[in-house]
Amino acid sequence: MEKKNIDWENLGFGYIETEKRYVSNFKDGAWDEGMLTAEANVVMSECACVLQYAQTIFEGMKAYTTEKGQIVIFRPDLNAKRMADSAKRLEMPVFPEERFVDAVVKVVEANKAYVPPYGSGATLYLRPFMFGSNAVIGVKPADEYQFRVFATPVGPYFKGGVKPLTICVSDFDRAAPHGTGNIKAGLNYAMSLHAIVTAHKNGYDENMYLDAATRTKVEETGGANFLFVTKDGKVVTPKSDSILPSITRRSLMAVAKDYLGLEVEEREVYFDEIKDFAECGLCGTAAVISPVGKIVDHGKEICLPSGMNQMGEITKKLYDTLTGIQMGRIEAPDGWIKVVEA
Numbered sequence: 001m002e003k004k005n006i007d008w009e010n011l012g013f014g015y016i017e018t019e020k021r022y023v024s025n026f027k028d029g030a031w032d033e034g035m036l037t038a039e040a041n042v043v044m045s046e047c048a049c050v051l052q053y054a055q056t057i058f059e060g061m062k063a064y065t066t067e068k069g070q071i072v073i074f075r076p077d078l079n080a081k082r083m084a085d086s087a088k089r090l091e092m093p094v095f096p097e098e099r100f101v102d103a104v105v106k107v108v109e110a111n112k113a114y115v116p117p118y119g120s121g122a123t124l125y126l127r128p129f130m131f132g133s134n135a136v137i138g139v140k141p142a143d144e145y146q147f148r149v150f151a152t153p154v155g156p157y158f159k160g161g162v163k164p165l166t167i168c169v170s171d172f173d174r175a176a177p178h179g180t181g182n183i184k185a186g187l188n189y190a191m192s193l194h195a196i197v198t199a200h201k202n203g204y205d206e207n208m209y210l211d212a213a214t215r216t217k218v219e220e221t222g223g224a225n226f227l228f229v230t231k232d233g234k235v236v237t238p239k240s241d242s243i244l245p246s247i248t249r250r251s252l253m254a255v256a257k258d259y260l261g262l263e264v265e266e267r268e269v270y271f272d273e274i275k276d277f278a279e280c281g282l283c284g285t286a287a288v289i290s291p292v293g294k295i296v297d298h299g300k301e302i303c304l305p306s307g308m309n310q311m312g313e314i315t316k317k318l319y320d321t322l323t324g325i326q327m328g329r330i331e332a333p334d335g336w337i338k339v340v341e342a
């Protein structure tokens with residue numbers, strides 16, 4: 001198969017329309033059989049529930065080429081499960097989990113020419129999403145929904161080398177206790193836009209959100225979970241009902257324990273403890289782990305001992321091991337790698 005003529009190494013993170021996407025519609029209480037289509041535009045009522053009341057959820061994952069030349073997807077079953085959880089919270093019908101995985105595989109197969117080659121650092125980003133599509137003016141869930149999956153190639157995250165991030169403690173809250181912080185819904189991102197634009201204006205790469213109730217505990221950033229490493233080499237991640245359960249973070253915790261033999265802890269992390277940590281990283285599909293070099297709390301700087309030039313030692317080991325597993329250089333735990341094409 002002929003690959004597209006794309007400068008993979010220099011691709012950014014922007015939408016590039018690919019050939020095929022998957023669409024299934026929910027109507028009269030049931031999902032239709034679904035299909036691949038070339039139509040990239042969505043036409044719906046001006047009064048669609050998604051447009052008026054933001055009834056929409058999404059997922060994000062990647063397909064890539066391994067060292068042996070296989071096209072694979074990393075743990076799509078967990079994305080399927082998480083999307084089912086998101087759907088229930090927003091009173092949307094669940095798109096069956098096996099069908100979700102099947103749809104994602106079909107989209108990768110149909111856009112194989114856009115799966116970047118091994119070693120380029122680029123990947124094919126997959127975006128499943130679902131929204132309430134019929135007209136709703138009184139506030140209630142829609143009766144009709146559309147589930148879609150599109151693919152778009154994205155460039156290497158650490159172009160020009162790793163640069164640890166400087167982040168700030170946000171004055172805004174991301175998620176309320178008992179709110180929607182633990183689901184992947186567009187609404188959590190709409191309300192984070194002002195906070196991230198403000199952080200960027202002030203010269204920071206990202207926001208650190210604290211728990212909304214007490215503002216004493218670390219939650220996450222707008223789109224990534226935190227991992228910390230203690231000075232004695234323990235890997236710690238915040239536990240909270242209002243954090244989005246990152247698949248990358250859960251995988252990294254398993255790697256820390258089972259591959260690197262490190263002690264791991266998921267527990268409440270107080271902001272006051274951060275000054276004592278040795279390393280800090282942000283985990284998500286986009287970067288796997290981005291190291292954090294500095295955390296600024298209203299002018300007060302906390303500089304991580306790992307510094308502003310490289311990943312911390314354990315962060316680097318975690319990064320190398322998980323990306324090794326993903327790229328087929330290190331044996332994966334059972335069920336982590338979904339092979340699209342052998």
Ligand SMILES: *Cc1c(COP(=O)(O)O)cnc(C)c1O
Binds near residue numbers: 060245283
């Ligand atoms: C998607 C997302 C993450 C990262 O999750 P992954 O499954 O690792 O990509 C973290 N936080 C938020 C708020 C997210 O939406």
